[in-house]
Amino acid sequence: MxxxxxxxWALFVFSxxxxxxxxxxxxxxxxxILATGGTIAGAGxxxxxSATYQAAKVPVDKLIAxxxxxxxxxNVRGEQxxxxxxxxxxxxxxxxxxxxxxxxxxxxxxxxIVITHGTDTTEETAYFLNLVVHxxxxxxxxxxxxxxxxxxxxxxxxxxxxxxxxGSKDARGRGVMVVMNDxxxxxxDVTKAVNNKVEAFRSPWGPLGFVVEGKNYWFRxxxxxxxxxxxxxxxxxxALPLVEIAYAGGNVDDVAYRAFAKAGAKAIIHAGPxxxxxxxxxxxxxxELRGKGIQIIRSxxxxxxxxxxxxxxxxxxxxxxxxxxxxxxxxxxxLATVALTATSDTKELQRIFxxx
Ligand code: DAS
Numbered sequence: 001m002x003x004x005x006x007x008x009w010a011l012f013v014f015s016x017x018x019x020x021x022x023x024x025x026x027x028x029x030x031x032x033i034l035a036t037g038g039t040i041a042g043a044g045x046x047x048x049x050s051a052t053y054q055a056a057k058v059p060v061d062k063l064i065a066x067x068x069x070x071x072x073x074x075n076v077r078g079e080q081x082x083x084x085x086x087x088x089x090x091x092x093x094x095x096x097x098x099x100x101x102x103x104x105x106x107x108x109x110x111x112x113i114v115i116t117h118g119t120d121t122t123e124e125t126a127y128f129l130n131l132v133v134h135x136x137x138x139x140x141x142x143x144x145x146x147x148x149x150x151x152x153x154x155x156x157x158x159x160x161x162x163x164x165x166x167g168s169k170d171a172r173g174r175g176v177m178v179v180m181n182d183x184x185x186x187x188x189d190v191t192k193a194v195n196n197k198v199e200a201f202r203s204p205w206g207p208l209g210f211v212v213e214g215k216n217y218w219f220r221x222x223x224x225x226x227x228x229x230x231x232x233x234x235x236x237x238x239a240l241p242l243v244e245i246a247y248a249g250g251n252v253d254d255v256a257y258r259a260f261a262k263a264g265a266k267a268i269i270h271a272g273p274x275x276x277x278x279x280x281x282x283x284x285x286x287x288e289l290r291g292k293g294i295q296i297i298r299s300x301x302x303x304x305x306x307x308x309x310x311x312x313x314x315x316x317x318x319x320x321x322x323x324x325x326x327x328x329x330x331x332x333x334x335l336a337t338v339a340l341t342a343t344s345d346t347k348e349l350q351r352i353f354x355x356x
Pocket of ligand 1: 037038039040055084085086087117118119120121143144145
């Protein structure tokens with residue numbers, strides 16, 4: 001074969017490989033990983049340290065490099081939005097993250113978004129994004145209970161599964177999801193139910209589905225309004241009001257409620273026992289604060305499935321109170337924070353708590 005023919009043949013093979021790899025790359029979804037910190041980016045001193053470690057240490061590029069298999073499910077790139085433990089999240093962090101997610105979701109070259117996050121407030125961030133980001137593209141929040149430096153670390157598989165779901169067409173339109181420990185949960189429903197095991201997250205109404213070895217298995221959809229069907233839009237929200245949670249059991253007094261009012265809270269989530277019950281001793285101060293325009297929202301710290309019933313033991317209509325329905329106190333705070341950017345009318349707020 002002449003030298004020229006060999007050169008032509010080599011050129012042909014090279015361009016064929018280029019075209020086919022570009023074609024394969026195009027068939028793979030484009031997934032962006034937004035890193036915020038947490039245990040999934042944590043590092044411990046020894047492989048036996050599954051619970052003693054520093055969160056928010058490993059940068060996003062190292063997380064991605066640590067899982068070469070990601071490249072077989074998606075074209076992945078990372079952005080380091082924050083590097084914090086999630087208990088340190090503020091309303092300002094939620095706004096910044098929400099606006100970045102919305103901007104990426106608008107891009108035609110982005111098919112799905114993964115957010116690596118601490119487990120402590122995953123449920124709050126995921127619910128916030130579910131309320132304010134107008135896209136039907138998959139948005140998946142992922143965390144881990146053990147740092148990547150520990151034996152049987154869970155972060156690697158959680159992140160691989162999260163990228164798989166975020167790149168899946170069948171994950172579109174399901175609202176913001178949380179992928180942990182093979183489960184796909186709704187960001188609205190899921191909560192951290194156990195402090196120290198990899199099966200830490202629970203949804204009172206059950207998961208949306210499972211992801212196993214890169215395949216999604218769906219069992220239900222979220223019935224509540226979310227994402228493209230939400231009346232709230234992060235593009236129009238530039239500040240979030242102060243909403244506080246007062247945890248109440250027996251022997252409760254009004255100190256926290258008065259302090260929250262003094263600090264400028266626009267609403268107080270009463271995290272009551274049972275059906276969001278309110279001590280008789282509290283009613284006068286709640287009436288006083290309501291009279292000053294502060295919304296009182298009854299939620300329950302009992303929350304393994306069930307909901308606070310309006311006008312059951314507590315005369316909500318008479319006192320002009322709101323019930324948080326099935327939302328736990330921390331989720332009720334997120335919804336109240338978002339809802340109060342649009343209205344302070346009790347009836348409108350109660351509608352919102354029933355619909356979202
Ligand atoms: N402190 C926890 C957090 O950042 C660590 C974790 O579990 O991710 O939420």
